[in-house]
Amino acid sequence: MTLQPTDVTALLARWASERPDDEALRFGEVRHTWAQLAERVHRVAAALRADGLVPGDRVAVLDLNHPSCLELTLACAQVGAANAVVNFRLAPPEIVYVINDAQARILFVGPEFAGAVEQVRDTLPTVERVVHVGGERDEYETWLAARQPDTTVHPARPDDCFVQLYTSGTTGFPKGAMLTHRGMLAHAANVAEDFELSAADVVQIAMPLFHVGGTSYALLALYGGARLVMLRVPDPAAVLDMIERERITHTFLVPALMAAMAQVPGAADRDCSSLRALSYGASPMPLPVMRACLKLFPGKMHQVYGMTEACGVVSSLGPDDHCDDPAAAHRLVSAGTPIHGVQIEIRDPGTGEPVPTGEPGEIWVRTEQLMAGYWGKPDATASAITPDGWLRTGDGGHRDTDGYIYVTDRIKDMIISGGENIYPAEIERVLAEHPTVADVAVIGVPDERWGEAPKAIVVAAPGQTVDPDTLLAYCRENLASFKCPKSVEVLDELPRNPTGKVLKKDLRTPYWEGRDRTLV
Incomplete structure (x- = not known):
């Protein structure tokens, strides 16, 4: 791709000019060509300006996936504002916090959330207007159609923010x-190059647009001029249907969704031959799920590691490494190698100095993909991004002699037992293989001799009974002795935040009340 724009508005302008009548976006029965999509974005920009939005302002979207969210993101880029896409899975107090933190002046809300917004409307002091999107109360189409297209583009700087996504926050709000324009364009260019995306391709958006795997993937399609097909919700059967029916070439999914897809009746009989890049990430994939998906999508899978702060993907494990070669089997639990345009180093979390190959440390990332910072939180920004442009991810990991990155755990979840660093993910991978275990989390609990010791908290598989002694013996067969859990607890389910991440802080709290633990 020869185009090197400095802001995302140039992408839509290019395809609307070069391929006005080609289909750009499909959502259910909705079909928009590039020219139609551009006209709609220009009308949204005109409506935002008519409502008094100025550069630097925020709007917020609280909705399931809908083309309006992408239109608003692109229109915000055009007028110099930013779209704060709200995680609809948050609890009401957290939703209120995000909207107020963003200081959103207009709130766009889907029909599923209209009632909840009415209940908290008095607690949203910056919101001047609520616009209902879709359903019987739809106002969005009237709001948009009332304005003539405005093609005026705010002269954005590369580091201006145009979309604001909120991190999941396992320890606080x-x-x-x-x-930014710079970050999102760099991400799109880097991923498009590594995943060979072109205007002939078809990109599926199954992940929610509040997630970087949704919005960044939509902008990736825009960058490449690929046709974009969007699902309102990531239903396993619907995802498979769409891949087959629309001849999807690129998609991003999470392991939990892929596990459910593998269980869809007749999944193995679907024609998924059009797929060239099925990217998955955001959480570890248990090896049993990996094996099922390798049968379902042979030669298609790319494990990706990334983060909101880097606009998405920073490393990838390609299809060639998803193989049955015993000599390379260990790579299936790696995050692959850095994508084009990304540097990754392993640093000592205390000193910030690089550690030798193979030694554990904190994963640091440097790339043009990085965010401008955390909105309204300069101290948190300074803690996350070094003066010379490195993002401290907070993830523990190491790099092997072949350059593959292994993500072990969040630094704060690391267990220090008798002077040994233990990463719970190593233990969790082993326990996930046991037939009686459906879900597992390993935490550090106080130990009089070792300071702290690993404890496994598991959920039994359907129809199974967990025997703690059997699990402990299984661990001793498959792990170094110092890594083996000292105890096992069985729960009905693990506590998770709205994006599905296990809340290990909540699991640790009962054991550490009245005691000091630095890694919380």
């Missing part, structure tokens, strides 16, 4: 990552 979410933080708004300010994603």
Whole structure:
């Protein structure tokens, strides 16, 4: 791709000019050509300006996936504002926090959330207007159609924020990552090059647009001029249907969704031959799920590691490494190698100095993909991004002699037992293989002799009974002795945040009340 724009508005302008009548976006029965999509974005920009939005302002979207969210993101880029896309899975107090933190002046809300917004409307002091999107109360189409297209583009700087996505926040309220023209364009260019995306391709958007795997993937399609097909919700059967029916070439999914897809009746009989890049990430994939998906999508899978703060993907494990070669089997649990345009180093979390190959440390990332910072949180920004442009991810990991990155755990979840660093993910991978275990989390609990010791908290598989002694013996067969859990607890389910991440802080709290633990 020869185009090197400095702001995302140039992408839509290019395809609307070069391929006005080609289909750009499909959502259910909705079909928009590039020219139609551009006209709609220009009308949204005109409506935003008519409502008094000025550069630097925020709007917020609280909705399931809908083309309006992408239109608003592109229109915000055009007028110099930013779209704060709200995680609809948050609890009501957290939703209120995000909207107020963003200081959103207009709130766009889907029909599923209209009632909840009415209940909290008095607690949203910056919101001047609520616009209902879709359903019987739809106002969005009237709001948009009332304005003539405005093609005036605010002269954005590369580091201006136009979309604000909130991190999941396992230890406190979410933080708004300010994603910029420079960052999103760099991410799109880097991923498009590594995943060979072109205008002939068809990109599926199954992940929610509040997630970087949704919005960044939509902008990736825009960058490449690929046709974009969007699902309102990531239903396993619907995802498979769409891949087959629309001849999807590129998609991003999460392991939990892929596990459910593998269980869809007749999944193995679907024609998924059009797929060239099925990217998956955001959480570890248990090896049993991996094996099922390798049968379902042979030669298609790319494991990706990334984060909101870097606009998405920073490393990838390609299809060639998803193989049955015993000599390379260990790579299936790696995050692959850095994508084009990304540097990754392993640093000592205390000193910030690089550690030798193979030694554990904190994963640091440097790339033009990085966010401008956390909205309204300069101290948190300074803690996350070094003066010379490195993002401290907070993830523990190491790099092997072949350059592959292994993500072990969040630094704060690391267990220090008798002077040994233990990463719970290593233990969790082993326990996930046991037939009686459906879900597992390993935490550090106080130990009089070792300071702290690993404890496994598991959920039994359907129809199975967990025997703690059997699990402990299984661990001793498959792990170094110092890594083996000292105890096992069985729960009905693990506590998770709205994006599905296990809340290990909540699991640790009962054991550490009245005691000191630095890694919380």
